[in-house]
Amino acid sequence: MKVNGTPYRSIWLHDNGWSVNIIDQTRLPHAFIIKTLKSMHAAAEAIRVMRVRGAPLIGATAAYGLALAMREDASDGNLSSASETLLATRPTAVNLRWALARMRQALAQLPASERVGKAYALAAGICDEDVAINYDIGRHALGVIRTLWQKKPAGCEAFHILTHCNAGWLATVDWGTALSAIYQAWDAGIPVHVWVDETRPRNQGAALTAWELLAHGIPHDVIVDNAGGHLMQHGLVDMCITGTDRTARNGDVCNKIGTYLKALAAHDNDVPFYVALPGPTIDWQMLDGVSGIPIEQRAASEVTHVGGKNSAGEIETVQITPDGTSACNYAFDVTPARLVTGLFTERGVCDASETGLLSLYPEQQGPAE
Numbered sequence: 447m448k449v450n451g452t453p454y455r456s457i458w459l460h461d462n463g464w465s466v467n468i469i470d471q472t473r474l475p476h477a478f479i480i481k482t483l484k485s486m487h488a489a490a491e492a493i494r495v496m497r498v499r500g501a502p503l504i505g506a507t508a509a510y511g512l513a514l515a516m517r518e519d520a521s522d523g524n525l526s527s528a529s530e531t532l533l534a535t536r537p538t539a540v541n542l543r544w545a546l547a548r549m550r551q552a553l554a555q556l557p558a559s560e561r562v563g564k565a566y567a568l569a570a571g572i573c574d575e576d577v578a579i580n581y582d583i584g585r586h587a588l589g590v591i592r593t594l595w596q597k598k599p600a601g602c603e604a605f606h607i608l609t610h611c612n613a614g615w616l617a618t619v620d621w622g623t624a625l626s627a628i629y630q631a632w633d634a635g636i637p638v639h640v641w642v643d644e645t646r647p648r649n650q651g652a653a654l655t656a657w658e659l660l661a662h663g664i665p666h667d668v669i670v671d672n673a674g675g676h677l678m679q680h681g682l683v684d685m686c687i688t689g690t691d692r693t694a695r696n697g698d699v700c701n702k703i704g705t706y707l708k709a710l711a712a713h714d715n716d717v718p719f720y721v722a723l724p725g726p727t728i729d730w731q732m733l734d735g736v737s738g739i740p741i742e743q744r745a746a747s748e749v750t751h752v753g754g755k756n757s758a759g760e761i762e763t764v765q766i767t768p769d770g771t772s773a774c775n776y777a778f779d780v781t782p783a784r785l786v787t788g789l790f791t792e793r794g795v796c797d798a799s800e801t802g803l804l805s806l807y808p809e810q811q812g813p814a815e
């Protein structure tokens with residue numbers, strides 16, 4: 447997508463042909479900084495501290511991280527230890543495991559001398575594939591959005607979509623998942639307005655989704671995380687669309703903390719609640735999302751402190767809790783499939799259920815391994 451008129455992806459190979467450029471998302475929305483990753487450890491740090499984040503982008507960064515590792519030392523030992531280091535960076539988004547397994551499987555079969563070139567080619571392939579997948583997610587979602595928009599009484603001025611966290615192009619390599627649907631609806635002439643949950647504690651909605659929508663010229667309002675229920679009760683939300691970091695075989699979806707509460711409110715108010723996801727986000731071995739998906743817990747300081755721009759234009763962090771108060775920081779929650787109206791995937795739209803998923807991914811038939 448474009449930043450000040452220039453097209454960008456969220457990750458790309460540096461002109462030198464080996465190091466990897468990312469947009470440092472910890473600096474948005476107040477500064478647009480491109481950071482160059484020159485080692486596997488730099489890629490791991492970027493994932494861990496969330497310079498890059500969002501399930502698909504975490505996977506793509508890990509893939510390039512493994513390419514950087516192969517450049518450093520293409521031995522079997524380093525293939526194994528670098529994969530483990532990268533895998534340990536964040537536990538919830540399954541795209542990380544998926545990308546590393548795909549790379550490792552292909553690289554392990556090659557002599558060390560052929561691994562570097564192959565690793566870079568595979569990482570580039572994962573990125574290109576992600577862009578195509580996300581475009582297709584939005585294309586399929588557009589049909590549902592158009593139908594819902596056409597059902598609104600004549601004279602309505604806007605179609606209101608609520609989203610949580612950032613499931614935009616910054617969370618993927620390009621387009622996004624939930625926001626791909628929103629971009630394509632807007633570009634098709636549907637007068638979309640987006641309710642953007644701020645998404646405490648790291649404020650991915652307020653900082654990143656708002657920044658993306660502003661750049662694309664899409665009307666939006668940032669709301670506090672607890673506003674969604676009120677808006678739905680008063681008929682001010684036509685549809686919710688979120689992303690997911692891991693989708694279980696039974697259609698349960700794990701996404702940023704607070705998604706479950708939005709799904710409950712949507713269910714109570716008959717608001718359609720859709721989740722947009724690329725195939726690599728499905729964990730076919732995970733039979734039950736609520737009981738099985740590992741939920742990341744992050745530092746308490748993300749809850750006790752907030753960062754932002756002060757009136758002098760300087761970035762600063764302030765403490766919002768009393769000295770000595772402890773805090774607990776679960777980063778994700780799981781929305782049970784029964785609360786999800788449908789799933790937007792690159793292969794089409796399906797029910798949030800094993801049957802629904804298998805109708806689009808029949809190659810996954812058979813018992814989970």
Ligand code: MRU
Nearest residue numbers: 499500501611613617689690702
């Ligand atoms: O902690 P984050 O910012 O990595 O969480 C990201 C999300 O929860 C997104 O909604 C999810 O990755 C799906 S976006 C394609």
